[in-house]
Amino acid sequence: xxxxxxxxxxxxxxxxxxxxxxxxxxxxxxxxxxxxxxxxxxxxxxxxxxxxxxxxxxxxxxxxxxxxxxxxxxxxxxxxxxxxxxxxxxxxxxxxxxxxxxxxxxxxxxxxxxxxxxxxxxxxxxxxxxxxxxxxxxxxxxxxxxxxxxxxxxxxxxxxxxxxxxxxxxxxxxxxxxxxxxxxxxxxxxxxxxxxxxxxxxxxxxxxxxxxxxxxxxxxxx
Numbered sequence: 001x002x003x004x005x006x007x008x009x010x011x012x013x014x015x016x017x018x019x020x021x022x023x024x025x026x027x028x029x030x031x032x033x034x035x036x037x038x039x040x041x042x043x044x045x046x047x048x049x050x051x052x053x054x055x056x057x058x059x060x061x062x063x064x065x066x067x068x069x070x071x072x073x074x075x076x077x078x079x080x081x082x083x084x085x086x087x088x089x090x091x092x093x094x095x096x097x098x099x100x101x102x103x104x105x106x107x108x109x110x111x112x113x114x115x116x117x118x119x120x121x122x123x124x125x126x127x128x129x130x131x132x133x134x135x136x137x138x139x140x141x142x143x144x145x146x147x148x149x150x151x152x153x154x155x156x157x158x159x160x161x162x163x164x165x166x167x168x169x170x171x172x173x174x175x176x177x178x179x180x181x182x183x184x185x186x187x188x189x190x191x192x193x194x195x196x197x198x199x200x201x202x203x204x205x206x207x208x209x210x211x212x213x214x215x216x217x218x219x220x221x222x
Contacts, residue, residue, distance in 0.1 A: 001063065001146075003169040009036045009046055010056040011065060011168075012099030014079040015092060016041075019116045026069040026076035029053065041112070043101045085146050090128045093117035095149060098166040103153055105161040129164050 003011065013035035018025045027035065029050055036048050057077055060066040064084050069076045082092055093116035097109055104112070106125045119125050129150055137147040148167055155162045 001168055003060075004056070005169065006036075006046070006048060006052055007056045007060055008099050008166075008169050009042075009048070010053055011060060011079060011081065012096050013038075014066065014077065015081060015096040016100060016116070018079065019093070019096070026078040028074050028076050029057075032057075032077060041100060085149065086144070088128075090117050090119065090124075091132055091149075094125070094128055094132065095166060095168075098150065098164065099168070103163040103165040105163050107161065109164070133164075 010032065013032060014025075014027065017027055017031075017035055024031065033048060033050055033053050036053060037046055039045055057066055060079075061068070065081055066077055066079050069078050081087065081095070085095075087095065093113050094109055096116060097104065097112055101112070106122055106129060109129075110119050110122055110125045113119060113125075119128075129152075132150040133148050133152065135148050136142060136145045138145045150164050150166050153163045153165055
């Protein structure tokens with residue numbers, strides 16, 4: 001499965017709106033265009049028209065990833081990704097964020113996932129990402145398997161945390177804006193700094209627990 005940028009945006013927008021605004025889901029074509037062209041929670045920001053979204057829906061419907069939903073007034077659209085890819089709720093939330101905002105660190109994913117799924121902590125996010133990255137490929141014994149859906153990207157120069165990306169289409173290049181390049185301090189939001197500290201704290205707690213266990217074993221030997 002290799003989806004275009006427009007198809008990925010359409011699919012991600014349908015997933016997001018089903019979870020965050022279920023009262024307005026499924027979406028009409030006009031509502032879906034507006035969702036795709038949102039200025040917030042989208043990277044990159046797009047300016048799609050109805051024909052582009054309609055063509056993307058046509059391809060996604062052929063793949064079984066979306067379906068029309070007809071009510072008395074207007075045709076609406078819904079996604080079928082959870083059924084096709086056999087996704088859990090936590091997996092669906094992370095895939096949605098990666099579709100809409102491109103490669104992200106586990107800390108960024110956790111801070112941005114609150115409206116879709118409440119992860120207990122950063123290790124829970126990492127565990128879900130690792131599960132998505134190690135899904136089995138199709139085989140004679142398991143023909144319905146999909147293979148890995150996310151991948152860990154090489155760490156960027158100057159970054160202490162690696163990012164994850166989805167494998168449903170091209171991995172988009174994610175360059176910081178000129179404003180953030182000229183002002184490094186502005187590129188780090190309070191939320192990102194908090195999640196980075198949480199990651200470091202989790203690592204320290206794990207190390208401390210390991211040292212305590214080793215110390216207890218040494219005391220028993222004495």
